[in-house]
Amino acid sequence: MTRYGAELIVQTEQSEHIRCTARRKFEHIACGDYVCWQESQQGNAIVTTLLARKNALMRPDRRHQPKAIAANIEQIIIVSSWRPKPSWMLVDQYLIAAQQMGAEAIIVINKSDLSKQYAQEKDWQAIRDYESIGYRVIETIAADDEAGIINKQGVSTVRQHLEDKTSIFVGQSGVGKSSLIQQVLPELAIKVGDISQSGEGKHTTTTADLYCIAADTYMIDSPGVRDFMLSEINADIIRDGYREFTEIGYACRFANCSHTHEPHCQVKKEVETGLISIGRYKRYLAKLDLLLDTDVF
Template sequence: MPEGKIVKALSGFYYVISNGELTQCRGRGIFRKNKITPLVGDEVVFQAENEREGYILEVKDRKNELVRPPIANVDQAILVFSAVEPDFSTTLLDRFLVLVEFNRISPLICITKIDLTDEKQMKAVVEYADQYKEIGYDVLLTSSETETGIEALSPHIENKISVFAGQSGVGKSSLLNVLRPDLDIKTDHISSHLGRGKHTTRHVELITVGNGLIADTPGFSSLEFTDIEAEDLPFCFPEIAKEGENCKFRACLHISEPKCAVKAAVESKVIPDYRYKHYVDFLQEIKERKPRY
């Protein structure tokens, strides 16, 4: 039986690429029975009824999967955040980073629209970029309009499955249009009333860029930590995980425990205040989460 990769899912059909050929497939009824939903990025075994249509028979084991956006086997998450319009949000970025770290996906922070910043805004963005670099993250400053930073972005995409994720209206589709001008993906301006862009991307699809694949995904503005437990959260903040090794108690959650190395690192400015605040807020959110049955 042929094997391939799902590169698009739309209206109950899965589009599988194998040896350069695209086959439109449906999932077997057994998937519904076993509560398996094939995802874009899945490696699958399929049966071709003819040259263009077939059925997915088996979904191979995944190395990871995301729920929003629904995609599997991701190597890298390119977290696209605008410097302005909408304004850069460390809170939202940290939510994305926690989800990505929890799923063991390598993040790349891409701050767009730097051409729209004034001197003060640019200074603030550079300071944030430096702080995230200090933590160990790769950060790129880009502009789709002037194509600043695009050359630096391209090598990160080679031979990887990357997911573009971020708030609506930050310029994900515009970046993809620069990387592959022939795509001509529809983009909308920011709504001045809502301060966010319209949802111009309707489905998840893997797009070939150079020797890599990029998923353009629907934008969204909030994330829930559905599967993350309180004891997992410290390890989703690399700098907190690192400093936490020096805490007196092994299971320290870095809130009210004595001799906490993380709180000491916050006081001495080794860990930025806003990162610790987000950690505390997220921890509270996880603790207050309603149990699932």
């Protein structure tokens, strides 16, 4: 289902779209939620139950309380570009979120046409690091230049990865998420609606759009990421988000090794030998430091 102003649009199992109203207690329903509904005597449909969520992507509301912007996400498409500059800290943050949510993750590097001009060796290294730990990295061009000279690239590969899943596109503003979604959408795609979270003040108002591209294939275009947060964050969740530590970490002396100060830490050893990327390990340490400053990052 998706929220459209005060109304919700519910997609039924038969793929029909029904406008529903929801009582105040369902105010927190998010894009992607599963609900039960029924016809009321007045002839309109109302939501009666919100079913349990598998997971949710949160951001703070105006009272700084976590609020779900999307629910039941199976895959996170992490979009970066060469301008705005890639932030590998941010990519790691989304990978942590994906791990915590039990969602798959794919990394898209958009604006490939700008790579010659802007990409540095350290960026290519970061990309190789992700690939070497099993993440799929897809380079794309989602928009033509003004002369229409640049051909779109990588878009069909992204489309293949969307099949039969609910995916959310995340990334900094301006990296090309909406452009990419437009390219991936087939002609017959249905925009189910947008959730508008009104009353949050001009600067924090967000809309998340839900698109249905096939019976079981959904895409969510998320709002800016500035305020993105996890529903819960602690040192263990961060560590689990660095998937390359898990297997190697079994060889650490302490079962709950944080791979920071402990003696006989196999992860630190493998950072020295180069089996674990030093860039990833440094970002892990930086995230633990950030955690001390604030409970949200």
